[in-house]
Amino acid sequence: MSERIERALRRATDTKACVVGEDVLARTVPLFREWFPGASRALVVCDPRTRAVAGGRVGELLRAAGIEALEHVLEPGGATFHADYRYAAEVRDAVAAAGTPAPVPVAVGSGVVNDLTKRASGELGLPYMTVATAASMDGYTSFGAALRSPEGAKITYPCPAPRVVVADLGVLRTAPPRMAASGFADLLAKVPAGADWILAAELGAAEWHEEGWRTVQAGLHAAVDAPEGVAAMESGALGRFVEGLMLGGFAMQDMQSSRPASGAEHMFSHLLEMRDHTYEGEIVPHGIQVGVFTHFMSRVYERILAHDWTALDVDACLARWTPLEERERVGARVFAGTKFADLGVKAVRAKFVDREALRARLEGLKARWPEIRARLAAQLLPAAEIERRLRVVGAPAEPEEIGSTREATLADAHRAIFMRDRYMALDLLDETGLLDAFVRDALGLA
Ligand SMILES: [Zn+2]
Structure with a gap:
């Protein structure tokens, strides 16, 4: 052991x-x-x-x-x-x-x-x-x-x-090889998921749990750096990767939360599941879906890292920020008519901050952006490298390859923030009015 x-x-x-x-x-x-x-x-x-x-x-x-x-x-x-x-x-x-x-x-x-x-x-x-x-x-x-x-x-x-x-x-x-490809993609997802957790904790929007973090993340990069070995099912690479999967589960067991193992990339997969999404008559395996959105979120993160957050106009963000009741109405509309009608309102109530709290959060981001950026950059991998590793194990990297579209991904980015009580990079983009522009750019949509 x-x-x-x-x-x-x-x-x-x-x-x-x-x-x-x-x-x-x-x-x-x-x-x-x-x-x-x-x-x-x-x-x-x-x-x-x-x-x-x-x-x-x-x-x-x-x-x-x-x-x-x-x-x-x-x-x-x-x-x-x-x-x-x-x-x-x-x-x-x-x-x-x-x-x-x-x-x-x-x-x-x-x-x-x-x-x-x-x-x-x-x-x-x-x-x-x-x-x-x-x-x-x-x-x-x-x-x-x-x-x-x-x-x-x-x-x-x-x-x-x-x-x-x-x-x-x-x-x-x-x-079947596709099962290991799915597991590898589910493990690779902990790269942007970890970034979501870092960002949320830095902005005071999530608890930090050092042991939970270490369990999943301490050996993560070493567990996902040998996709060729995983594809060839070599003992060392396969063993490290399977241990990585086990450690992800242990961290969730420890924290009684999926926070250590799941970020926005998982929300896109859950949204497809909620619509009973199938591709060529089959349900797409969990990790295969998650891998596509791991690639997508890595592209979003590249845009976040390249942005100058020290120049953020906090007053303009606060002027756009709506009161709780208005936000609840938006949340209620997101899943209206589905089997999950109350999901959006629940998420809004759990995550909502008033203008003063939002000011403190965004001013904190402006003031500490160089340190926050350094932590995120150390956690993340380039999107092109995420795509390369997915391809090596035989996992797809684009929405079209699992029967979805870039337009559906854009629409889901606006829904993802209403899924859970969990603060993610997408929430920051929403709070700062940049969600639509960054996601469109990441997807190559006009
Ligand atoms: Zn997963």
Whole structure:
């Protein structure tokens, strides 16, 4: 276990062990014995693909060690099909139907199988274990499960992270290459996401959490600097990148917030999801979407870094700033008629500052811009380099490549600030009347 993972584990509330490496699948049994002491039964949750690459073997290993290993195989249908709360209920019922003593749920899969098992285990109050089958996202070690509710809205259901995570690199290599491309893009997203956090904290609009920052960011640049090695699935590059994904989840577990792992680039992906966006009949994987908007936000940040904020006309910004009631009306209009009608008003209420607070924020930006700029510049990567790395792992970089458009991205930039209580660079641009111009310029729109 790396020093960074060990450090994260010492702070983790739910996860006790996380093993990433070559030939670690067989460690499932000793880890099971160590962290589920006295447990004599397990229920392996998988789908036909993950059963073939690891689930069957995990069951055999457990049985060979004298543990009764039952199995629940989700029907085939792919990730799109299963990212739905009713399958979490199915898993929960399967665990409950297994009788007593309750078996330890063991998820063998990637994002969706893990999320279904995480939620099912959470509802039953049972700790569970996960065996990763793809390096596709950072949710293995995070709290919460992103599933579609019975009403049709994608929401994060609260539930604890797994007690034990096993990620065997040989198993991860069997996944379709697009899954690792998605995970790599999700990790690369922490570059501009970190910039959003720096900016928000510098402007007094977000809490700073040094441990959460270190967990995700301390080794981030080293984890995303070898896209060629990730594309070739080389042991070193793949291991560093998978550890980076695990650390992203740990930071979210630690802070009970996605702040360390997600910034504006994630809001654009959430907006597509809210519209049930598909491309060529398929849901675009989370990280693939996020990668496109990581590239886009890097272009926006290049314009922010090039701007002379010391010349900002604060009085002009304050003159444009509207009172809370007017702002709430704007927020209400953004998602009117959707399943998320109250989202905008909630975000406005959480983020709103009055003119005096805004003056203090913007004067602070003017006065300290050289230091703030230096911190942002040290965090960010050039947009061209972000695009190069995405292309090397086989991930797209432009909205058109996932069936969206630059015009839709522009419209979503105006919506993104009404998504969450989270202050981002886009909020600063909105407060200073520059949002539309900077985003158009970044997108090459007139
Ligand atoms: Zn993500």
